[in-house]
Amino acid sequence: MTDPVKPGAVALITGAASGIGRAAALALASKGMRVALADLPGEKLDSAAKEAGGLKIEVDLSRPGGAAAMRAALLQALGAPALLMNNAASRAGRGFDAAPEEWRAAFEVNFWAVAEACRIFLPDMAEAGGAIVNTGSKQGITNPPGHPIYNAAKAALKSWTEGLEHELRGRPGPRVSAHLLIPGWTTTGDAAHRPGAWLPEQVVDRMLAGLAAGDFYILCPDDETTEEMDRKRILWAAGDVAENRPPLSRWHPDWKERAAASCS
Ligand SMILES: NC(=O)c1ccc[n+]([C@@H]2O[C@H](COP(=O)([O-])OP(=O)(O)OC[C@H]3O[C@@H](n4cnc5c(N)ncnc54)[C@H](O)[C@@H]3O)[C@@H](O)[C@H]2O)c1
Secondary structure (H helix, E strand, C coil), X not given: CCCCCCCCCEEEEECCCCHHHHHHHHXXXXXXXXXXXXXXXXXXXXXXXXXXXXXXXECCCCCCCHHXXXXXXXXXXXXXXXXXXXXXXXXXXXXXXXXXXXXXXXXXXXXXXXXHHHHXXXXXXXXXXXXXXXXXXXHHHHCXXXXXXXXXXXXXXXXXXXXXXXXXHCCCCCCEEEEEEECCCECCCCCCCCCCCECHXXXXXXXXXXXXXXXXXXXXXXXXCCHHHHHHHHHHHHHHHHCCCCCCHHHXXXXXXXXXXXXX
């Protein structure tokens, strides 16, 4: 396993206009990587690209063909990436009565655009090797109530990225590795920073350490949820199936006290 973070190598980051993606672009640029920042067009993307000194790629990843257009722009300007960070996300379609078009748009960005980007960039990356980081979520693992389409897309992304890594590690030639970045509660977008949350830079530091160590699961705590609490919550969620409990039992009236005691 070689660390893809090297001076002169190319990094493509989606969702780079804001939050974790923006912090990643700045951190990777500061390490001498040639960075490309992909996001929806707008002032945020303009200023992030300027600050990182990187290539700006305006793209709507909810549209079919978005990933292919992004690839064409990258290859023409900088060449194949050593690091592909699929990080853009849509939070559209909250609740079970949201409009199906919103659910589809959320899945397009959070799952399909990522799967498509991996598929089309892999042959480019296979020549020199590199790493793919897909940004997942604890919501795709522990499945809290409130935003089922986001949880479902992130669960799909986890499953798909696990399968991808299994497939890639058996391939001959320069190694391309896959990784699942799992942020905790992180202050991003236009939100004011609140006690308990991590800053995007902390998530990126954890990602860089995880990549250097060759970790597949790059699981981030925050100032409210420790690594030990995460471990217990993940095991509790898996226990719903193994123990034949109701789904989402951590929030079920008959189970939540036992879950709280077990996960604290
Ligand atoms: N912030 C958290 O607490 C948290 C927790 C767990 C996981 N995550 C994940 O971290 C990643 C980064 O999120 P963030 O919190 O930094 O959010 P953010 O809103 O600050 O950044 C997300 C970026 O994705 C871009 N994006 C959305 N739709 C797009 C589209 N159709 N085409 C191109 N770009 C699009 C947005 O414009 C935005 O710049 C996401 O995958 C998110 O699911 C965040």
